[in-house]
Amino acid sequence: MIQLIINGQPQRFPISNQTPPLKSGQNNATLNITQLLEHMALQGKRIAIERNGEIVPRSKYDQQVLTNGDRLEIVVAVGGG
Amino acid sequence: MDNLVIAGKAYSSRLLVGTGKYKDFAETRAAVDASGAEIITVAIRRTNLGQNPDEPNLLDVLPPSQYTLLPNTAGCYTVDDAVRTLRLARELLDGHSLVKLEVLGDPKTLYPNMVETIKAAEILIKDGFQVMVYTSDDPIIARQLEEIGCIAIMPLASLIGSGMGILNPWNLQIIIDNASVPVLVDAGVGTASDAAIAMELGCDGVLMNTAIAAAQNPVLMASAMKKAVEAGREAYLAGRMAKKLYSASPSSPVSGTIASSDKKA
Numbered sequence: 001m002i003q004l005i006i007n008g009q010p011q012r013f014p015i016s017n018q019t020p021p022l023k024s025g026q027n028n029a030t031l032n033i034t035q036l037l038e039h040m041a042l043q044g045k046r047i048a049i050e051r052n053g054e055i056v057p058r059s060k061y062d063q064q065v066l067t068n069g070d071r072l073e074i075v076v077a078v079g080g081g
Numbered sequence: 082m083d084n085l086v087i088a089g090k091a092y093s094s095r096l097l098v099g100t101g102k103y104k105d106f107a108e109t110r111a112a113v114d115a116s117g118a119e120i121i122t123v124a125i126r127r128t129n130l131g132q133n134p135d136e137p138n139l140l141d142v143l144p145p146s147q148y149t150l151l152p153n154t155a156g157c158y159t160v161d162d163a164v165r166t167l168r169l170a171r172e173l174l175d176g177h178s179l180v181k182l183e184v185l186g187d188p189k190t191l192y193p194n195m196v197e198t199i200k201a202a203e204i205l206i207k208d209g210f211q212v213m214v215y216t217s218d219d220p221i222i223a224r225q226l227e228e229i230g231c232i233a234i235m236p237l238a239s240l241i242g243s244g245m246g247i248l249n250p251w252n253l254q255i256i257i258d259n260a261s262v263p264v265l266v267d268a269g270v271g272t273a274s275d276a277a278i279a280m281e282l283g284c285d286g287v288l289m290n291t292a293i294a295a296a297q298n299p300v301l302m303a304s305a306m307k308k309a310v311e312a313g314r315e316a317y318l319a320g321r322m323a324k325k326l327y328s329a330s331p332s333s334p335v336s337g338t339i340a341s342s343d344k345k346a
Binding site for chain 2: 050056073075
């Protein structure tokens with residue numbers, strides 16, 4: 001499991017075991033942002049994400065591997081004046 | 082054509098509307114359409130975790146392909162929050178850089194903190210944003226905002242959501258007279274005559290939300306505001322007559338009446 005702070009709330013997510021463990025014995029199972037969004041049923045939604053204060057471009061979701069304690073903001077557009 | 086030009090793009094409507102406080106998205110859309118507005122403000126908020134994934138999204142109701150969306154920083158009280166919010170907005174809207182900046186200073190009045198607003202504007206402009214800025218109606222602050230590169234100056238007419246109307250037309254007049262970027266009244270309009278007054282002063286446009294959303298019939302008020310902004314603009318362009326106290330001037334010929342005042346020779 002990995003713990004993330006999403007929109008100010010601590011959340012735990014299972015990490016993927018699709019890739020085999022490294023020879024060193026370290027667990028290289030990871031969770032990237034695309035996988036996180038699938039867990040949250042947010043894939044394909046009109047959202048934007050900030051990770052630890054930096055914008056994550058949509059094109060980089062696959063490459064951004066999350067680490068324990070990452071702080072994410074996931075936002076949408078809402079009505080406002 | 083008498084267009085409003087914002088960041089090099091021409092708009093035929095001088096009314097900009099917000100999308101908050103409507104009872105549902107259908108009413109939001111109907112009011113926006115009745116207003117004729119082409120530039121629509123939206124807020125950026127954390128998504129509800131665990132929400133119904135099929136919940137409708139504002140951007141499906143008001144697609145960026147049909148409207149110029151103007152993300153705002155409503156609710157931001159610090160430079161950092163405002164800048165981060167608009168960077169998220171730019172990512173959300175695929176690189177769209179036209180934004181409305183407001184940095185508030187007080188939760189009761191929602192009065193803008195102009196020291197923080199100027200700091201945030203400088204960072205955003207450096208970062209490539211085109212900043213339309215909510216400001217107090219201080220002509221010197223307005224001038225500074227223009228000098229640092231804001232592309233539109235948006236002074237309050239009265240407090241956000243108050244509907245108190247145009248409380249200091251003289252300050253607005255000074256700001257309008259001195260600005261070389263568009264000046265839009267943002268906040269305070271309560272009814273159609275307020276919007277017309279703002280436009281008659283020479284404002285380039287009016288931005289409003291609550292005056293429409295909190296009307297008894299929002300869609301009808303949106304239509305009224307459209308007409309008021311157009312009427313006020315035409316009156317401004319036409320140039321009003323001079324006010325003449327104690328100098329009554331009849332509209333009809335003075336001579337040739339059938340009055341019994343004819344003097345016998």
